[in-house]
Amino acid sequence: MxxxxxxxxxxxxxxxxxxxxxxxxxxxxxxxxxxxxxxxxxxxxxxxxxxxxxxxxxxxxxxxxxxxxxxxxxxxxxxxxxxxxxxxxxxxxxxxxxxxxxxxxxxxxxxxxxxxxxxxxxxxxxxxxxxxxxxxxxxxxxxxxxxxxxxxxxxxxxxxxxxxxxxxxxxxxxxxxxxxxxxxxxxxxxxxxxxxxxxxxxxxxxxxxxxxxxxxxxxxxxxxxxxxxxxxxxxxxxxxxxxxxxxxxxxxxxxxxxxxxxxxxxxxxxxxxxxxxxxxxxxxxxxxxxxxxxxxxxxxxxxxxxxxxxxxxxxxxxxxxxxxxxxxxxxxxxxxGSETLLWGAPSNFSLGQLQEAHVFRRQPGECVAFLSNSDSRNSATVTFLNLSYELPPRSISILPDCKSVIFNTAKVSRKYTPRSMMSRQMFNLSERWLNFMDGIPKFGKTTIKANTLLDQINITKDVSDYLWYISSYNHTPTDVQPILHVETRAHVILAFINNKFVGSAHGSHGLPSFTFESPISLNAGENNISLLSVSVGLPDSGAYLERRVLGLREVTIQGTTHGSQDLTHYSWGYQVGLLGEELQIYTDQGSRLVEWKSTDAGSTHQPLMWYKTTFDAPLGDDPVTLNLGSMGKGEAWINGHSIGRYWVSFHTAKGTPSQTLYHVPRYFLAPSGNLLVLFEEIGGDPRQISLDTISTTGV
Structure with a gap:
């Protein structure tokens, strides 16, 4: 000793x-x-x-x-x-x-x-x-x-x-x-x-x-x-x-x-x-x-x-x-037993193959012990200071006097308390919703142009998740179906040909890049190619963060008279963000700057769509959430406060969304007339969302 x-x-x-x-x-x-x-x-x-x-x-x-x-x-x-x-x-x-x-x-x-x-x-x-x-x-x-x-x-x-x-x-x-x-x-x-x-x-x-x-x-x-x-x-x-x-x-x-x-x-x-x-x-x-x-x-x-x-x-x-x-x-x-733990002399010794005692002694009579069983499958009976103790699998018993067990890590006295959700308001009436479709910019009106594909972070400076890449392609028809092929280091891409939605694709957390490929219809002559590159947050780790890039890396059209046409070094125009973002139409003042239209079944499940409505705050003080289970991907605002990105359409391996409930702090709410604005990227139905409160019982 x-x-x-x-x-x-x-x-x-x-x-x-x-x-x-x-x-x-x-x-x-x-x-x-x-x-x-x-x-x-x-x-x-x-x-x-x-x-x-x-x-x-x-x-x-x-x-x-x-x-x-x-x-x-x-x-x-x-x-x-x-x-x-x-x-x-x-x-x-x-x-x-x-x-x-x-x-x-x-x-x-x-x-x-x-x-x-x-x-x-x-x-x-x-x-x-x-x-x-x-x-x-x-x-x-x-x-x-x-x-x-x-x-x-x-x-x-x-x-x-x-x-x-x-x-x-x-x-x-x-x-x-x-x-x-x-x-x-x-x-x-x-x-x-x-x-x-x-x-x-x-x-x-x-x-x-x-x-x-x-x-x-x-x-x-x-x-x-x-x-x-x-x-x-x-x-x-x-x-x-x-x-x-x-x-x-x-x-x-x-x-x-x-x-x-x-x-x-x-x-x-x-x-x-x-x-x-x-x-x-x-x-x-x-x-x-x-x-x-x-x-x-x-x-x-x-x-x-x-x-x-x-x-x-x-x-x-x-x-x-x-x-x-x-x-x-x-x-x-x-x-x-903190005084003994802080001032006592520590020692440890084996109580079995996977069992151990950690003991702290200060003065005669002052002794604290931790008896551990690292076996994750089997209980163990151990003898410590001539007394017998039963240790459940992978557990530690705490003895503040080296005699009596007052706590074991595997023995839980508290019961599980599930959360219950109560629907407070449905938004299922079409007349409650107004919509505004964001525009697809024209090449001639873009202020940034380059004969290459530029990095998204450098262009957007992270003021928006969105960067438009816009170009044109002169097509000579052939008997082969043209295919748009895009290599990207963005997180999501939405493709439009002649202002018509072609499709979208996305990557995942473990993949730094992905490929979008889709058959397209092209007119004879000039065709507008509009690609919306989307970030879902910037990286947060790793060396040389200042060198990280996002955005499109290569664009080709397959099935042309030349077999495959590389557009990577064509003339591209760039627009940062969306019109709705620029006008801040998610605020009360900004929402008055555009012409909103009535919402019906034909105006849902559309890309690049803004939706707005108003609601009253639920009574009480239980936490409030938006259930966005019927939406696709986008962002939600309450009274101008963004409650975050939503991405309900990205399912887990089990086939369910990673998140459907989105927290609405009561700090963001007024008693009545709260403005709710959703921007939907890929298509969803706001008429099926709900405002809910969450509570627990038995805490």
Whole structure:
């Protein structure tokens, strides 16, 4: 036991100081006291200000000490030098609500965040900085990264939000999972890590900094773990002077269109947490604790509008049982022995082939034990300190006195609480709907022209998901059926020949490119070719994001007099976005700028169609959703607020839509006369959608 005593002595004397928050080899130290902390990710941008108090209160009630959030650069500085911290982007207001409820905060500044957020949180203007290489030992990038980081830190300091100033922020993060891409930058990677760490520490926040999944994080920055089972996969901090922290324990996983939801059980999450603490972990953050909604065009490529709906607090902020309650009981069980866990001498020994005891002893009579069974199929009977214990498959029992079991990770006392949906309003009357068909632009009226196919990101600057590619082809008829062939790195393509819809195709999350091919009818002589390239979010991960491209790569017509005619280097005209977007017809004022028509069966199931109607808000305070099960693909707005992209027509392998319900925050609603506008890309029927409320019982 000499090595155990030495280890305890080492962590006692090797604290690293930062104002009122320090750390040693065992834990974070706040106001002089070691802490075991449970944290949960709640993103202010994925909820609304009126939801924040309830979300934070439910997190605290669930036994959490800390709320973790990213900082989203692209919403705060959408235009270089122009900042936005209003409404859902009120970072200070969010942090002050955390403070008001007596909780701590962990601020992940990044400023690269990934997070299934479009472009990983980078503003699109950043890619136009001359000579820039993102996330590398590159001077232009470092200048702008440091400028934004410093701006956020100074903003926090001005509001006295760091713990060193008496505020809630006890921990900050710089960069994000950089180790995943570091090898791609070769010799430019390691110097960048050192620079980022030194730059962050130099901000003098008075609280520690972390780098997640970065085992070469230089002192005093703490390297942390992200993953499903950090108790099994984390090699530990890279210094004995640093605590073992888990910044992302994935409570489920994000979902993509065409993909099924990932369901992670309460038992599995609890097992992973108990094992991490048993192996000297002292900080666990649930990613996500509240999933939320990817409003507007904020989601990254192919990611659904609903985000981590399987979290302990679902997309709407409702408690999801048994996950929320089981974890609450786990937190209480661990906290019961926290003093011994934080100050006791750790040891571990085998209880069987797949069974183990992790024991912490402080003084005579102070003993905490975690008895684990890693066998996922079979229960095990073990003997510990002359007493017999039955351990269910893949479970950990917690004994705060090394005698009595007060919690087992596999034994769930909370019952599953299903969500119930009540239809509040149908929109099935044609006369309630008006429609407007967006136009197909003409080549002569396009302001951008080139003799090649241009990159969609460079042209749109992400102000729209849509880019028109327009050209013409002089056709000489033959006996062969012409076929339009398009190679694209976009996500969706819609093809029109002489203003008539030919068809559409789409890719998927795992494929960077796809092919559209369709027979077409061509007139003798000139034919207009209009191709609408569609993005469903920008990429959020990987090296060299500044080099990523979208849009058409090759266009040919097969079955011509020459066999195949390559149009790739023809003269192409480009139009960014749609007429309805330009006029903002999803707002009350903008909707008056076009002539709307009555809707009947003949005006549904058409591409490029806008629909509008009005409705009254449902009574009560239950969360509100739009059931868009009869629509195809597009975007929805309530009173000018985008509730996100919908893509009901993209089915999973089981033949069902990935998402049909779309959250309508009550924050967006007036008591009556709410304007609902849908833009339908490929064809749907708005007369079959409904406005519903969702509730749970027995929580």
């Amino acid at each position: 000499v090595w155990v005593f030495f280890w305890v002595l080492l962590v006692v004397i090797s604290g690293v100081h930062g104002g009122n928050v320090t750390y040693d080899g065992r834990s974070l130290i706040i106001d002089g006291g070691r802490k075991i902390l449970f944290s949960g990710s709640i993103h202010y941008t994925r909820s609304t200000p009126e939801m924040w108090p309830s979300l934070i209160a439910k997190a605290k009630q669930g036994g959490l000490d800390v709320i973790q959030t990213y900082v989203f650069w692209n919403v705060h500085e959408p235009v270089q030098g122009e900042y936005n911290f209003r409404g859902r982007y009120d970072l200070v207001g969010f942090l002050k609500e955390i403070e008001a409820q007596g909780m701590y905060a962990c601020l992940r500044i990044g400023p690269f965040i990934e997070s299934e957020w479009s472009y990983g949180g980078f503003p699109i203007w950043l890619r136009d900085i001359p000579g820039i290489v993102f996330r590398s030992d590159n001077e232009p990038f470092k200048i702008y990264m440091q400028k934004f980081t410093t701006m956020i830190v100074n903003f926090m300091k001005a509001e006295s939000l760091y713990a060193s100033q008496g505020g809630p922020i006890i921990l900050s993060q710089i960069e994000n999972e950089y180790k995943n891409v570091e090898p791609a930058f070769h010799s430019k990677g390691p110097p960048y890590v050192r620079w980022a760490a030194n730059m962050a520490v130099g901000q003098q926040t008075g609280v520690p900094w972390v780098m997640c999944k970065q085992d070469d994080a230089p002192d005093p920055v703490i390297n942390t773990c992200n993953g499903l089972n950090c108790g099994e996969t984390f090699a530990g901090p890279n210094s004995r002077t640093k605590p073992s922290l888990w910044t992302e324990n994935w409570t489920s996983q994000y979902q993509v269109y065409g993909g099924e939801p990932y369901l992670r059980s309460a038992e599995d999450i609890a097992f992973s947490v108990a094992l991490f603490v048993a192996k000297n972990g002292s900080f666990v953050n649930y990613y996500m604790y509240h999933g939320g909604t990817n409003f507007g065009r904020s989601a990254s490529s192919y990611v659904t509008t609903s985000y981590y709906d399987q979290a302990p607090l679902d997309e709407y902020g409702m408690i999801r049982q048994p996950k929320w309650g089981h974890l609450k009981e786990l937190h209480a069980a661990i906290k019961l």
